[in-house]
Amino acid sequence: MIVTVVLGLAAAALLGLGWVAQQHVAYTEPLGEMLHVRLLFDLARKPVWLAGIAAMVGGQVLGALALRRADVASVEPLLATNLIFALAAAALFYQERLGPTEWLGAVLVSGGVAAFLVAGRxxxxxxxxxxxxxxxxxxxxxxxxxxxxxxxxxxxxxTKAMLLAAAAGALYGLQDALTRGSLLTLAQGPAALFTSWEPYLLPVIAATGILLNQSAFDAAPLRISLPATTATEPIVGIVLGVAMFDERLRVDPPALAGEVGGLMALVVGIVILGRSPFLAKSEQGQQAPRDRT
Structure with a gap:
């Protein structure tokens, strides 16, 4: 379990760094490129954005290693802490100190993750x-x-940014579940993996999620676009883990209370952190060649 936690938190750290770098660049792109593949081609010419993608891929690899060792319901709450790391990265990048609000959000997110894991097992x-x-x-x-x-x-x-980000989070949760399924299939041998359909659907889900996420980053600052992704992904991933793979959570009344309370704290903490002014710094000082009203 300790190794799973370390892998999950390391994955979350890389994801948080990747989100900050990606949004810092994507927000400068014309609004007319939202939901168009050419947005990705334009962003691919920006070194900072590519570094953000590299960090995100590294986070996904570590997340996959965590999923190989544990259930989706165990790993998803850990990945949700990526917003804490995004906040810390933005604070360091813009040389600002974290205030009481940011610490409250961090405690709620971390406490929510711990409460869910302890109660649900x-x-x-x-x-x-x-x-x-x-x-x-x-x-x-x-x-x-x-x-x-x-x-x-x-x-x-x-609203467009939040909905696109939430849609991306839903696809990322599905991507995590399919990754878990692919790893379980691989345990039966490479032939079983190559003859299953999950590995072939994964790139489509991942590419669509990236396009939606970058479109959300293009539309609004990180404090508006990222929380919806961060909140939606673990919830969808946990539900799919239970529905698809028969993962079991404790269902006695005290456990259910702890699970619900943990998820509520997680979502509230994500909302608080998402409203942090540090996550809006990436929009300041940038050229905005179009009207965003």
Whole structure:
């Protein structure tokens, strides 16, 4: 369990650093490039953005190693602490000190993760007996993400950013669950992995999630766009871990109270940290060649 925690927190640290670097660059891109593949091509020419992507990929690799050792429900709350690391990175980058509000958010996020893990004690899980269960889960998550994008297209800029970020978080949660499934299949041998469909769907889910995330970063500062991703990913990942892989959480009343309380603290802490002025610093001093109202 200790190794899983270390891997999960290291993954979260790299993800947080990657988000700060990506948003710092993406926010300068024209609004007309949102949800267009050319946004990714333009960003790919920026060294800072590429460094952010490299950090994110490193975080995902460490997250995959954690998922190989533990259940989705154990790893997802750890990955949710990436916003703490993003906050710390932004504070160091802009040479600002963390205030009481930021520390409160950090305590709520960390305490929420600890409360959920201690109360729920997630365990078990294996390859689903029925492939239809996995497909139903994939279609539901994809449908919810598509619905959020459809609403975002008719919304104000800040609402658009939050909805696109939430849609990206839902796909990232699905990506984590499919990664877990691929690793469980790999345990049966390389042939079993290559003949399953999960590894081939993963790149599509990942690329779509990145496009939605960068579009959200393009639309609004990190304090508006990142919390929705950070809150949605673990919730979707945990639900899919239970639904797809039969991962078990304790369900007695004290455990349920601790699990619900932990998740509530996690979400509230993410919202508090997301409103931190440090996460808005990346929009200051940048050229904004278009109207954002």
């Amino acid at each position: 997630p365990e078990g899980g294996g390859i689903p007996a029925s492939g239809s269960t996995v497909w139903i889960a994939v279609l539901i998550v994809a449908g919810v993400a598509a619905g959020m994008v459809a609403v975002a297209l008719r919304s104000s800029l800040q």
